[in-house]
Amino acid sequence: MRKEIKRIKVKDLLVSKSFGKEVHVKGWVRTKRGSKKIGFIALNDGSIIHNMQIVVDFPEFDEQTIKQITTGSCLSVTGTLVESKGKGQNVEIHARHIEVYGTADPDTYPLQKKGHTLEFLREIAHLRFRTNTFGAVFRVRHTMAYAVHKYFNDKGFYYLHTPIITSSDAEGAGEMFRVSVLDDLNPPKTPEGKVDYEKDFFGKETNLTVSGQLEAELAALALSEVYTFGPTFRAENSNTPRHLAEFWMIEPEMAFYDINDNMDLAEDFLKFIVSYTLENSPDDLEFLNKMYDKELLERLRFVVEKEFIRTNYTEAIKILKNANEKFEFPVEWGSDLKAEHERFLVEKYYKRSVILTDYPKDIKAFYMKQNNDGKTIRAMDVLFPRLGEIIGGSQREEDYDRLKGRIDELKIPVKELWWYLEVRKFGTAPHSGFGLGFERMVQFVTGMSNIRDVIPFPRTPRSAEF
Amino acid sequence: MRKEIKRIKVKDLLVSKSFGKEVHVKGWVRTKRGSKKIGFIALNDGSIIHNMQIVVDFPEFDEQTIKQITTGSCLSVTGTLVESKGKGQNVEIHARHIEVYGTADPDTYPLQKKGHTLEFLREIAHLRFRTNTFGAVFRVRHTMAYAVHKYFNDKGFYYLHTPIITSSDAEGAGEMFRVSVLDDLNPPKTPEGKVDYEKDFFGKETNLTVSGQLEAELAALALSEVYTFGPTFRAENSNTPRHLAEFWMIEPEMAFYDINDNMDLAEDFLKFIVSYTLENSPDDLEFLNKMYDKELLERLRFVVEKEFIRTNYTEAIKILKNANEKFEFPVEWGSDLKAEHERFLVEKYYKRSVILTDYPKDIKAFYMKQNNDGKTIRAMDVLFPRLGEIIGGSQREEDYDRLKGRIDELKIPVKELWWYLEVRKFGTAPHSGFGLGFERMVQFVTGMSNIRDVIPFPRTPRSAEF
Numbered sequence: 001m002r003k004e005i006k007r008i009k010v011k012d013l014l015v016s017k018s019f020g021k022e023v024h025v026k027g028w029v030r031t032k033r034g035s036k037k038i039g040f041i042a043l044n045d046g047s048i049i050h051n052m053q054i055v056v057d058f059p060e061f062d063e064q065t066i067k068q069i070t071t072g073s074c075l076s077v078t079g080t081l082v083e084s085k086g087k088g089q090n091v092e093i094h095a096r097h098i099e100v101y102g103t104a105d106p107d108t109y110p111l112q113k114k115g116h117t118l119e120f121l122r123e124i125a126h127l128r129f130r131t132n133t134f135g136a137v138f139r140v141r142h143t144m145a146y147a148v149h150k151y152f153n154d155k156g157f158y159y160l161h162t163p164i165i166t167s168s169d170a171e172g173a174g175e176m177f178r179v180s181v182l183d184d185l186n187p188p189k190t191p192e193g194k195v196d197y198e199k200d201f202f203g204k205e206t207n208l209t210v211s212g213q214l215e216a217e218l219a220a221l222a223l224s225e226v227y228t229f230g231p232t233f234r235a236e237n238s239n240t241p242r243h244l245a246e247f248w249m250i251e252p253e254m255a256f257y258d259i260n261d262n263m264d265l266a267e268d269f270l271k272f273i274v275s276y277t278l279e280n281s282p283d284d285l286e287f288l289n290k291m292y293d294k295e296l297l298e299r300l301r302f303v304v305e306k307e308f309i310r311t312n313y314t315e316a317i318k319i320l321k322n323a324n325e326k327f328e329f330p331v332e333w334g335s336d337l338k339a340e341h342e343r344f345l346v347e348k349y350y351k352r353s354v355i356l357t358d359y360p361k362d363i364k365a366f367y368m369k370q371n372n373d374g375k376t377i378r379a380m381d382v383l384f385p386r387l388g389e390i391i392g393g394s395q396r397e398e399d400y401d402r403l404k405g406r407i408d409e410l411k412i413p414v415k416e417l418w419w420y421l422e423v424r425k426f427g428t429a430p431h432s433g434f435g436l437g438f439e440r441m442v443q444f445v446t447g448m449s450n451i452r453d454v455i456p457f458p459r460t461p462r463s464a465e466f
Numbered sequence: 467m468r469k470e471i472k473r474i475k476v477k478d479l480l481v482s483k484s485f486g487k488e489v490h491v492k493g494w495v496r497t498k499r500g501s502k503k504i505g506f507i508a509l510n511d512g513s514i515i516h517n518m519q520i521v522v523d524f525p526e527f528d529e530q531t532i533k534q535i536t537t538g539s540c541l542s543v544t545g546t547l548v549e550s551k552g553k554g555q556n557v558e559i560h561a562r563h564i565e566v567y568g569t570a571d572p573d574t575y576p577l578q579k580k581g582h583t584l585e586f587l588r589e590i591a592h593l594r595f596r597t598n599t600f601g602a603v604f605r606v607r608h609t610m611a612y613a614v615h616k617y618f619n620d621k622g623f624y625y626l627h628t629p630i631i632t633s634s635d636a637e638g639a640g641e642m643f644r645v646s647v648l649d650d651l652n653p654p655k656t657p658e659g660k661v662d663y664e665k666d667f668f669g670k671e672t673n674l675t676v677s678g679q680l681e682a683e684l685a686a687l688a689l690s691e692v693y694t695f696g697p698t699f700r701a702e703n704s705n706t707p708r709h710l711a712e713f714w715m716i717e718p719e720m721a722f723y724d725i726n727d728n729m730d731l732a733e734d735f736l737k738f739i740v741s742y743t744l745e746n747s748p749d750d751l752e753f754l755n756k757m758y759d760k761e762l763l764e765r766l767r768f769v770v771e772k773e774f775i776r777t778n779y780t781e782a783i784k785i786l787k788n789a790n791e792k793f794e795f796p797v798e799w800g801s802d803l804k805a806e807h808e809r810f811l812v813e814k815y816y817k818r819s820v821i822l823t824d825y826p827k828d829i830k831a832f833y834m835k836q837n838n839d840g841k842t843i844r845a846m847d848v849l850f851p852r853l854g855e856i857i858g859g860s861q862r863e864e865d866y867d868r869l870k871g872r873i874d875e876l877k878i879p880v881k882e883l884w885w886y887l888e889v890r891k892f893g894t895a896p897h898s899g900f901g902l903g904f905e906r907m908v909q910f911v912t913g914m915s916n917i918r919d920v921i922p923f924p925r926t927p928r929s930a931e932f
Binding site: 007009011026027028029045046047072073074076101102103104105108109111125126127129130135138139141142145146149153156158159160161162163164165166167168177178179180181184185187193194195201202203204206208215218219221222223224225230231233235237245246248255256398419420422423424425426427428429430455456457459461462463464465466 | 473475477492493494495511512513538539540542567568569570571574575577591592593595596601604605607608611612615619622624625626627628629630631632633634643644645646647650651653659660661667668669670672674681684685687688689690691696697699701703711712714721722864885886888889890891892893894895896921922923925927928929930931932
């Protein structure tokens, strides 16, 4: 037999006007306070940051049940929804029946009422979803992920699942995780004494992908506009608040877009993500603004409201050289910009988000379209306050000979990229694309300063728990 | 300077009524036919399965341009949109200007007008997006992926990115890909002579995940309703039309759902995916129905319209034993059902989609909630026509002692699962979830018989091209 009254989420009950009606709510106890006669339980079910206040006439319940209601325990409550006279909430539930689903021993449950450091909560990532902070962060992360899909779907882009296991190295960076099923101690060997990957699962050496871009380009040159949203990997031994070994990337690729169309899309896309999240996660963002970053909401509105500045790398170098500012790293035409330079341009010089184009070809990837000056390529980086680079993209080199020339020049093994070259041989077209590291963007929108706090179970050097 | 007229997609032009207006269209030539004086080009830009007919007054264009327009070449066309008098289309464009972006040498371009086998197209997966079949399949795949996100978002579920690299084995199946950065030829060794994974990137042995369920449960026991949609991996040496080494899974996990709520959700979810796709990809589905599977649309409507039958494993065994049907595999209480058994129940006996519950505990995973009979568990499998099992799920064991008992019984190494046990110790709650293999579902909705034809770049034994 099914239960008579359907459970209602706290999110829906808090805006309900069904005063006097019997309702059914379930969730986890955040706090219990009160006197001998009357108690107040703050119950949270994760649907929203706010708690539902449960008012309990202690004498009406058996002592054992009341005793089991402690911070962290899980309850099913039936009672009457009433207008609250207390501060801090509009509605509360006067409990008629309480069932304790699961207790949480106060002596061992790690999430007691007192505050915890983010470092400590990272150690108990299986429980940190139950805190205000991580409830807020992961609800915002959801809203942003949904905004990504909605944005591209509404524009007619097709979502593409590019491969995770791959034999090509899209960035030529080489910092990849190897994927294998060979015996780790005694792998089969070739006559030359190397590991014989011909005998491995895929019949060749394979790695975890660093980017879905190259494969996405193949689809764009047929379906016009596509995007990826999937995990990517870097075996980079960087223990910083900005690096993860496993992170999610969004990579749109569009046929018939030149660098200007690409900039239009990137600006419109970023503004949409931020404004959609401001609109759909207001309570969580207000909490994060209050607790972690007092300028968060202001910064988000700044990005949405101000038109991005568009200029080029060479101009940026001039500005930085003339700036009356002490930089840690030198500024020189030909070297890559550091976060301090990018932030100076955004936060102090332009006071706007900035898109820089036409970088020196030697500091960018082989697939970017070469300008006729022989020195620069049609790259574009979007720079944000606080973070620096948030998006990297370019018009892609669609000319077979120029692409092949650059590949040869850089001695990139062409064997694994025959298919990438071949779409330039058959019906090539001008096309562009960019990549957005999703966690960097979640950091920006939530104001969290460590990237490990915006992905449920972070993978970093010496850490793959859970 | 930006181009004057914005490119319009074929999809939008085909329903446009702006006759007489100048328009701008880009895409790839599917066919060119005509006489010396007038030509007809079928141009496709991937936005929709249909082509735009371009009418060309040959004498008005230079010979070189006309010669370069062959199947597979990429064009930018400006011309006047007019009502078509020809068969097969309502509008066409009378070309005023044509630019050839990329040629496609008829002697070497592999996608000539004639039909190609799916096997051949798999070898050129970088180009198969340009065929009607794969354009349709990957647009439908997009529509279905979007439907998944829309369904859960509208219901208040939160999208969760569970880890890809993991040190736990959710299924206890053991067929996993190892992830490592250690020297493949001379890895560091422990004093006992084993590979010393303490020296590896993560400080321990890691693999590619086989499921995000266990981690999703952690989030469900805080946020109430979550779902994953990410890649999962099996290093299973199965070269069949139903197996991939890398595939995408959708795994919702919900606190406060019992097995009945779980069945309600699974049925509603599957029906939504199918009906959303019928509504939003009608042209592609009609094409696939016509070319590959004449009963496709009928089968899809069957799933949407008919209520699923709900019964249990023991009842199903009785039906199968009494059936006047020759099965390849024997039917015996205690052994798992094969596709032939599942399809018999769905296609011949009930003539409905079926949900079977309460399987013998020994053929299912350790985390499923045990019934009080000591023999069965609260599993549920959803069985579909043509495919057999499409969804596997269960109410989860929320009782710490019973879960620990089962883990010990099966000798599952508990060291890597301390966090999974701990959420049963602190505020446990009844909860349920299920898993849907996305590619199986795309196979079902597109009617494609080989799973390698519904994922852009399939990974299978001895195959990781592109």
